[in-house]
Amino acid sequence: MPFDIDMLKAHYESLPARVNAAKQALGRPLTLTEKILYAHLHADSPMQSYARGKDYVFFAPDRVAMQDATAQMALLQFMMCGRDKTAVPSTVHCDHLILAKEGANTDLKTAVDVNSEVYDFLSSVSNKYGIGFWKPGAGIIHQTVLENYAFPGGMMIGTDSHTPNAGGLGMLAIGVGGADAVDVMVGMAWELKMPKLIGVKLTGKLSGWTSPKDVILKVAGILTVKGGTGAIVEYFGDGAQSMSCTGKGTICNMGAEIGATTSTFGYDESMSRYFRATERHDVADLCDSVKEYLTGDDECYANPEKYFDQVIEIDLNTLEPHVNGPYTPDLAWPISEFAKAVRENGYPQKLEVGLIGSCTNSSYEDLDRAASIARQAKSKKLVAKAEFTITPGSEQIRYTVNRDGQLATFEEIGGVVMANACGPCIGQWSRHTDDPTRANSIITSFNRNFSKRNDGNPQTRSFVASPEIVTAFAIAGDLTFNPLTDTLINEDGQAVMLDPPSGVELPAKGFAVEDAGYLAPAADSSKVVISVSPSSNRLQLLTPFTPITNDQVQGMRILIKAKGKCTTDHISMAGPWLEFRGHLQNISKNTFISAVNYFNGEVNQVLNLVTNTYMAVPDSGLAYRDASISTVVFGEENYGEGSSREHAAMQPRFLGVKAVVVKSFARIHETNLKKQGALALTFANPEDYEKIRQDDSIDIQGFDSMAPGKSITMVLNHSDGTAESIELLHTYNEQQIEWLRAGSALNKIRQEMGV
Numbered sequence: 001m002p003f004d005i006d007m008l009k010a011h012y013e014s015l016p017a018r019v020n021a022a023k024q025a026l027g028r029p030l031t032l033t034e035k036i037l038y039a040h041l042h043a044d045s046p047m048q049s050y051a052r053g054k055d056y057v058f059f060a061p062d063r064v065a066m067q068d069a070t071a072q073m074a075l076l077q078f079m080m081c082g083r084d085k086t087a088v089p090s091t092v093h094c095d096h097l098i099l100a101k102e103g104a105n106t107d108l109k110t111a112v113d114v115n116s117e118v119y120d121f122l123s124s125v126s127n128k129y130g131i132g133f134w135k136p137g138a139g140i141i142h143q144t145v146l147e148n149y150a151f152p153g154g155m156m157i158g159t160d161s162h163t164p165n166a167g168g169l170g171m172l173a174i175g176v177g178g179a180d181a182v183d184v185m186v187g188m189a190w191e192l193k194m195p196k197l198i199g200v201k202l203t204g205k206l207s208g209w210t211s212p213k214d215v216i217l218k219v220a221g222i223l224t225v226k227g228g229t230g231a232i233v234e235y236f237g238d239g240a241q242s243m244s245c246t247g248k249g250t251i252c253n254m255g256a257e258i259g260a261t262t263s264t265f266g267y268d269e270s271m272s273r274y275f276r277a278t279e280r281h282d283v284a285d286l287c288d289s290v291k292e293y294l295t296g297d298d299e300c301y302a303n304p305e306k307y308f309d310q311v312i313e314i315d316l317n318t319l320e321p322h323v324n325g326p327y328t329p330d331l332a333w334p335i336s337e338f339a340k341a342v343r344e345n346g347y348p349q350k351l352e353v354g355l356i357g358s359c360t361n362s363s364y365e366d367l368d369r370a371a372s373i374a375r376q377a378k379s380k381k382l383v384a385k386a387e388f389t390i391t392p393g394s395e396q397i398r399y400t401v402n403r404d405g406q407l408a409t410f411e412e413i414g415g416v417v418m419a420n421a422c423g424p425c426i427g428q429w430s431r432h433t434d435d436p437t438r439a440n441s442i443i444t445s446f447n448r449n450f451s452k453r454n455d456g457n458p459q460t461r462s463f464v465a466s467p468e469i470v471t472a473f474a475i476a477g478d479l480t481f482n483p484l485t486d487t488l489i490n491e492d493g494q495a496v497m498l499d500p501p502s503g504v505e506l507p508a509k510g511f512a513v514e515d516a517g518y519l520a521p522a523a524d525s526s527k528v529v530i531s532v533s534p535s536s537n538r539l540q541l542l543t544p545f546t547p548i549t550n551d552q553v554q555g556m557r558i559l560i561k562a563k564g565k566c567t568t569d570h571i572s573m574a575g576p577w578l579e580f581r582g583h584l585q586n587i588s589k590n591t592f593i594s595a596v597n598y599f600n601g602e603v604n605q606v607l608n609l610v611t612n613t614y615m616a617v618p619d620s621g622l623a624y625r626d627a628s629i630s631t632v633v634f635g636e637e638n639y640g641e642g643s644s645r646e647h648a649a650m651q652p653r654f655l656g657v658k659a660v661v662v663k664s665f666a667r668i669h670e671t672n673l674k675k676q677g678a679l680a681l682t683f684a685n686p687e688d689y690e691k692i693r694q695d696d697s698i699d700i701q702g703f704d705s706m707a708p709g710k711s712i713t714m715v716l717n718h719s720d721g722t723a724e725s726i727e728l729l730h731t732y733n734e735q736q737i738e739w740l741r742a743g744s745a746l747n748k749i750r751q752e753m754g755v
C-alpha cells in the first residue's frame with residue numbers, strides 16, 4: 001500500500017548511531033520517549049541534554065497526517081509556499097464532515113454530496129503535492145494511520161488531538177494545529193518544549209470484563225484532565241506486553257484526555273503480530289532487527305523513579321472495568337460503584353443510546369468482544385433496550401467484521417451501523433429524539449464526553465466505557481445495571497446473566513478489504529489543476545499578507561480590549577463555524593464574537609471610531625480596514641490559550657489588526673501570530689493594561705529598529721490631549737523578525753523559493 005519501506009529502512013539504519021549519541025550526551029540509560037525525541041532532533045538543535053519542561057527544542061518529524069476539517073487551511077497555506085511536494089510523507093483523511101443520521105450508506109452519500117467542493121479541493125491538492133488521500137468512507141484518521149503508517153520509534157504530527165493513537169505502535173504521535181503541519185510539510189523545524197515524562201508501570205494481565213480502555217479510564221481518574229499537561233506518558237511492564245497492539249492504541253488515544261503531549265509503548269510481540277496481520281511483514285522484520293532501540297532501556301524500567309518525573313503503577317489483575325463521566329473524562333467510577341453514583345447524583349437512570357466504535361475503540365478485538373455480548377443477548381432472548389450504534393474505524397475493519405459476522409450480530413439485536421467516520425464523536429450526529437433538550441443519558445466507547453460534544457444537548461449526560469461494557473449497557477437500557485453481577489429479565493420472563501466477553505485479538509482469516517478508499521497522488525502532477533471557485537462559501541484561496549510598515553503602526557485604534565479569559569475559542573469560535581475553516585473571509589465573521597469588551601462588559605459590542613457607533617467586532621474591524629486605519633487588540637493573561645489552530649492568528653490579521661498586546665501569551669498562539677506576520681507584544685508592566693482608554697490613538701515607536709531582546713515603546717494619545725508612553729516587550733528572534741518583515745513565515749519561505 002502507500003507506506004515507503006525504503007524510508008523506514010534508512011531510518012532504522014541510522015537509528016542506533018542517533019540513540020547512542022543521545023546516550024552519550026545525557027550520560028545515562030534512556031527511556032523510549034527520550035530515544036525517539038533525541039533521534040529526531042532537527043539540525044537546528046544540537047545533540048545535547050535538554051531540560052524537561054523548560055527548553056524549547058527543534059524536531060524533525062517523519063510524517064504528517066491531517067483530517068479534513070483542519071487540512072483545509074493547512075493546505076491553503078502550503079499551496080502558497082512554492083514547493084512541488086511536501087518535505088515529508090503526508091496524508092489527508094476525510095472523516096470529520098460526515099453526519100451520522102440514517103446509517104452508513106445513506107449518510108456517506110449525503111456527505112459526499114454536501115461536501116463535494118471541499119473533498120474535491122482536498123483530493124486535487126493532495127494529488128498535486130504528493131499527499132496520500134483517504135476518501136470519505138475510508139475511515140477515521142487514527143485508525144487508518146495505525147493500519148498503514150505508524151511505525152515503532154517514529155515521530156509524527158497530526159492535525160487532530162487524538163493523533164497519539166499511533167503510540168499503540170510505539171510512535172511518538174502528537175496532535176498539533178494546521179500551522180505546525182505547514183511548517184513540517186514545507187521542511188521547517190518543528191518546535192516543542194522538551195516534555196516531562198510520566199511512566200506508567202503495568203503489572204498483571206487483563207481478564208474478564210476488563211479491557212485496555214479501563215487502563216486509561218483509571219489513569220484519567222488518577223491524573224485528571226490536566227495531569228498530563230506538557231508530559232509524554234510511557235507505558236511499560238509485563239502488563240503492557242500482555243496487551244494487544246490495538247488496545248495500546250486505545251490507551252494512547254485517550255491520553256489526550258489527561259492533556260498529555262502524547263503516550264507510547266515500547267515495541268513488542270503484539271506490535272509484530274499486528275504488522276503481520278496487516279500484511280506488513282517487512283516492517284515487522286525491520287523492527288525486529290533494531291528492537292533494543294525501539295523500547296526503553298531495562299534500567300529505566302527497573303528504577304523508573306530515577307528516570308521519569310512521575311510514576312504510576314497499575315495492577316491489571318485487580319483493575320475493574322470503569323465508566324467515566326458525565327461531562328468530563330476524568331470522573332472515573334469503578335463499575336462496582338457506578339450504580340450508586342447514578343442514584344446519588346441523579347443521573348438519568350434510563351440509558352437512551354449506547355454507541356460503540358470511533359477512532360478510540362474499533363479494533364477487531366474491540367468489535368469481536370462486543371459482538372460476543374450481543375451474541376449472548378440473542379441466545380439468551382434479550383434485545384437492546386437502548387438505541388445502539390456501531391461506528392467502524394476504517395473500511396478495512398468494517399469489511400472484515402462484516403465478513404466475519406460481527407456486524408450482523410449487532411444488527412440482530414437492533415444495532416445500526418454508521419459510516420466509517422467520526423460522526424457522533426464530533427457532534428456530527430443527527431440524533432433521533434422527541435425532545436432535543438431533555439435530560440438524558442448516553443454511553444459511548446469514544447474518548448471525549450464534554451457537555452454538548454455528541455449531540456449538542458447540554459442536558460445529555462455522556463459516559464465513556466469500553467465497547468463491551470457499552471454493549472452490555474445498551475442491552476440493559478439502564479445505567480444502574482452492573483454486567484458483572486446483575487441479571488436481566490428476558491423475553492420469557494427468566495432472569496439471565498451475561499457471561500464475560502470473549503474475543504480474538506486479530507482475525508483468524510486475516511484482514512480484508514475491497515476498496516480501502518486510498519487515492520495515491522499523481523506521479524507527474526504538473527498538469528493537476530486546483531480549482532477553487534471565487535464564489536465558494538467554504539473555500540477561498542489565500543492572498544499573502546502584506547508586511548506591516550512603520551506608517552501602519554501609527555495612529556492605530558483599538559479593535560477590542562478583551563477582558564479576562566480570551567482563549568482561541570473567544571478569538572475564533574468553534575461549533576457551527578467548522579464549516580468555514582477553509583474560507584478566511586467567512587470565518588473571520590466570528591472574530592472575537594465571544595470575547596468580553598473591557599469598556600462595557602459586553603460581548604461583541606465595541607465602539608468604532610469611524611462610525612462612532614457600537615458594532616460587532618468583525619464589522620468594526622472591517623470598517624477600520626476599509627478606512628485604512630490599523631487596529632490593535634489588548635488582552636490579559638494567557639491570551640490565546642486553548643487550541644493551536646492558526647485561524648485565531650490569521651483572522652485578526654485579515655481584519656487589519658497589526659499588534660496584539662497582552663499581559664501574557666499562551667506560547668503556541670504567540671508563535672502563530674509571529675508566523676502570520678503580526679506583532680505579538682507584552683506589557684513590561686502588566687498594570688499598564690489599565691491605562692488603555694477606549695478612544696486612544698496609538699503609536700508604536702522603534703518598529704523599524706526592532707531587534708531581539710530590545711523593548712518597544714507604545715504611545716497612548718488620549719482624547720483629552722494628554723499622552724502616556726508605556727514599555728512593551730517581545731520574544732522575536734532574528735528569524736521571526738524576518739517573518740515580520742516579509743509579512744509572514746510563509747512569505748519568507750516564498751521569497752526563499754523564488755515565488
Ligand code: F3S
Binds near residue numbers: 140141447
Ligand atoms: Fe474523530 Fe472522535 Fe476520533 S472526532 S478523530 S472519532 S476523537
